Amino acid sequence: MTPAVNENSTLPSLSGGLYAFFFDVDGTLATIQSQPEWVSIPAPVRQHLQQLSHLSHGALALVSGRPIAQLDALVNPMEAPAAGVHGAERRDAAGQIHKQMLPTDVAQTLQTELQQTLDQWPGTLLEVKGMAFALHYRNAPAYEKSIMQLAEDAVMRFPVLALQPGKCVVELKPQGIDKGAAVREFMQEAPFIGRIPVFVGDDLTDEKGFLAVNAMQGISVKVGEGSSHARYRLSDVEAVWHWLEQLLLQLEHDNRR
Numbered sequence: 001m002t003p004a005v006n007e008n009s010t011l012p013s014l015s016g017g018l019y020a021f022f023f024d025v026d027g028t029l030a031t032i033q034s035q036p037e038w039v040s041i042p043a044p045v046r047q048h049l050q051q052l053s054h055l056s057h058g059a060l061a062l063v064s065g066r067p068i069a070q071l072d073a074l075v076n077p078m079e080a081p082a083a084g085v086h087g088a089e090r091r092d093a094a095g096q097i098h099k100q101m102l103p104t105d106v107a108q109t110l111q112t113e114l115q116q117t118l119d120q121w122p123g124t125l126l127e128v129k130g131m132a133f134a135l136h137y138r139n140a141p142a143y144e145k146s147i148m149q150l151a152e153d154a155v156m157r158f159p160v161l162a163l164q165p166g167k168c169v170v171e172l173k174p175q176g177i178d179k180g181a182a183v184r185e186f187m188q189e190a191p192f193i194g195r196i197p198v199f200v201g202d203d204l205t206d207e208k209g210f211l212a213v214n215a216m217q218g219i220s221v222k223v224g225e226g227s228s229h230a231r232y233r234l235s236d237v238e239a240v241w242h243w244l245e246q247l248l249l250q251l252e253h254d255n256r257r
């Protein structure tokens with residue numbers, strides 16, 4: 001991947017524009033933990049998200065590899081538009097759910113086979129998301145190559161699948177599903193349509209989101225190190241929280257004028 005980031009690029013002021021906000025969750029709004037279920041978003045950050053959504057007339061969506069049910073729990077009491085499982089399930093601003101499923105026979109065969117294999121690899125974990133599978137090796141890094149091979153074999157056998165590597169995880173999801181496609185779908189609908197998209201994410205899966213937003217002359221923000229197609233960068237999750245706080249102050253100030 002060609003690094004497209006100017007390391008010194010500070011985020012532009014969002015004063016005076018109409019923006020739509022897209023946030024990844026793990027590693028972006030929430031610090032990564034060794035177990036996905038330990039992850040949480042601090043209450044003040046949740047409150048800031050809600051305020052930002054309000055000030056943007058609801059044009060704020062979560063775009064994550066997690067299922068929507070988990071996203072709701074993480075931002076509770078907010079119920080934001082959301083793309084879960086990288087966009088395989090999407091809840092639009094009207095609350096309507098759009099789902100892209102794997103064929104039942106493929107899903108069942110895969111689940112049985114993947115579980116049997118991962119059971120033999122201590123520390124690895126199979127997460128069944130309904131329309132996708134996540135093969136975790138955060139607690140068993142020695143199995144990285146084996147897991148990658150297993151996932152590649154699955155994609156060879158079932159062309160309806162696509163492979164999505166992430167941080168200490170490889171996912172198998174339906175072809176054609178990615179965060180970029182999810183962002184493009186949101187941007188065709190109210191209240192997102194006509195706004196300038198802002199996408200903030202930290203992982204490989206967010207690169208498609210960055211590309212989609214770049215193509216719409218939007219603002220792409222990579223969290224943390226590593227080459228990226230994003231045009232801007234924030235150093236870590238805490239920098240995202242700080243930026244969010246500053247952004248709110250600015251938008252509230254603009255609103256009062």
Ligand SMILES: [Mg+2]
Nearest residue numbers: 024026027203
């Ligand atoms: Mg992430």
